[in-house]
Amino acid sequence: MEITNLSENIILVEISREPATVKELETLAKTAFEKNIIISFSNVDIVKAETLSELLKLKNLLESRNKRLILCDMGPATESIFKVTGLNVVFEFADDIRVLMTTLS
Secondary structure, eight states: OEEEEEETTEEEEEOOSTTHHHHHHHHHHHHOTTSEEEEEOTTOSOOOHHHHHHHHHHHHHHHHTTOOEEEEOOOHHHHHHHHHHTGGGTSEEESOHHHHHHHHO
């Protein structure tokens, strides 16, 4: 997992491929809950149920602190998993991080 501070209140997290993804999200939930989080899926081919569960936990934690979780850089296979599970209406997605940065700053 690579974490980049984009601003005082935003971090970009590039998560790894399964099976490391679940552990990375668990760690992230313990450490970065005071910032808005953008998660890049550029290194991820597919997500498992456990990963989706951790993403939901992280989203709820952040929302309880008035912070946002935004997912980006998904390939077609990963996008389809979110659509099939109905989570495409639960999570916030972004195509362009630069545009997103202006709305979060």
